[in-house]
Amino acid sequence: MWLWNCWCRLGYYGFTAFMMMQNLNSRGFRAFSFTIPSTRELLQIFEIAAPVFVTMTSKVAFYALLTYSATSMGAITLAGHQVMVNILCMCTVWGEPLSQTAQSFMPEMIYGANRNLMKARMLLKSLVVIGAIAGLTVGTAGTIVPWLFPRLFTNDQMVVQQMHKVLIPYFTALFVTPSVHSLEGALLAGRDLRYLSQSMGACFCVGTFLLLLVRDKFSSLTLCWWVLVFFQWSRFGSALQRLVSPTGMLYNENFNQPEQVKVKAT
Template sequence: MLLFVAFACGLGMFLFTRFLGTPVLTAFIGSENLHIVPAANTYIQIRGFAWPAVLVGLVAQSASLGMKNSWGPLRALAAASAINGFGDILLCCAFGFGIAGAAWATMLSQVVAAFMMMNALNKTGFRAFSLSVPSPGELLQIFEIAAPVFITMTSKVAFYSLLTYFATSMGTMTIAAHQVMINVYCMCTVWGEPLSQTAQSFMPELIHGVNRSLVKARMLLKSLIIIGAMTGLTLGFVGTSFPWLFPYLFTNDHMVIGEMHKILLPYFIALIVTPSTHSLEGTLLAGRDLRFLSLSMTGCFCFGGLILLLVCSRGCGLLGCWWALAGFQWARFSLAFQRLISPHGMLYSHDFYQHELVKVKTT
């Protein structure tokens, strides 16, 4: 059923990109940077073909990880990375297709990854290619779980989009510096995702499974936070070193490099806390504390958006935007950490899910 929902949403995203891509890009970029629209539109139109495959692949990946099968997704992502890298070199460097070549390479890699994810599910006994249309009641059940998660993810993506929106209004050099730094930042933050996936795979049985053990759940979370802190510090130093010491790997423009160097401190501060935040939010997802997670992320988005508006209106430039990002990341960490260490929280109170048990018995 979730594969069907993902496929339907993917088709909707494809149609949205196809027919509304140019107006949305124009509104987002602004009148000062209209020369960017044709290249950007070419990129998103090609990438749009992969939307159904991307969403279906994400559902298949989550199903495999939920069954503690990480080898199938690993092989799919490794193959996708190899195809994407080889395609970029071939289409961009050898054939000179530019941004269109990069888009085709990424699109092809995402389609291949989706099919490999589905095949991995088939090997576990599922018929992944046999989609099932959910009934209204089943859609409601899916909505009750997916809606808070959707709000959480949308708030996070919206903040990053808002960050890029404000950076875009500061000129071409600032845009270039921001794009370099945000891409390196995203490459580093990916290293924290396995901690979230580990929490989502192992925490449910410890928190509300048949062999429930809150002591083991707390021990697992402690280990994940320690690993996250060590990973964050390592990524912080390594991830900051490349733009600082080897900026010519990304650009030869001295003005762009100068803008990059201005934001290294907030970049480092935002990066070091990200892996630990992933482990905390993964635990909240595993414990289905979805209402708190969605409300806290929405609050962080509103707070971060106000800070962005304030710093940009006062002419703080790209540096102010990245300090807002650092505040956004630390606010996420603080709220999730306080929730999980609360004596009345899911990891300490055996009555945390009492209202759900009562609802089940009533049903």
């Protein structure tokens, strides 16, 4: 199943990339031409890609470790966990458009010729509010289905009991996820990549320590899911603290400006 999901994602992203390149090609860009990048271009790509890679890897690794912890608790517990984590993954994609919106519109407000940090703050506020509403809606719907209709996924009553044990932490983690996406999208838009990767790495390390502690000392699936809640809300808190800071990108006119000038010069 995991391998099949990887192949499906690869096919989806490949098709999406092809369609985007085809659209650029129809507009006069040479999207299908390939050139060897220079050392400076490679360095610039690395400066952007490395922190994003650390961020994405930390998230994937934490979810993998969460499943690994459930594996050590027996087949019944693992089955209940797999059902809930798959539903969680299906519901979390609803927050991705908020991240994409922030990455599309905020760079011009932060670094553009007509930069306006007030508008950037207003946009972020709107995205967080929409994220909270989306989190409440999706979280409620995503919790009601396994709560009232668990037989859509399994007929085993013991597996259903394991699913119901994690409903509260499941909802708590899912509720904040769209807002997390909007905040992290704003950090990506403002090129605050070092902080994003460092905060994600710190959340991953602390979450991993707590997850291993819970698994070894208590062997409780419910506590493991509460560690997931800690991981999600820690990401929310660290990103929000950075964005509302007086020295952050949305309040400091000189934030990251020398680096931006260097990019423009190249």
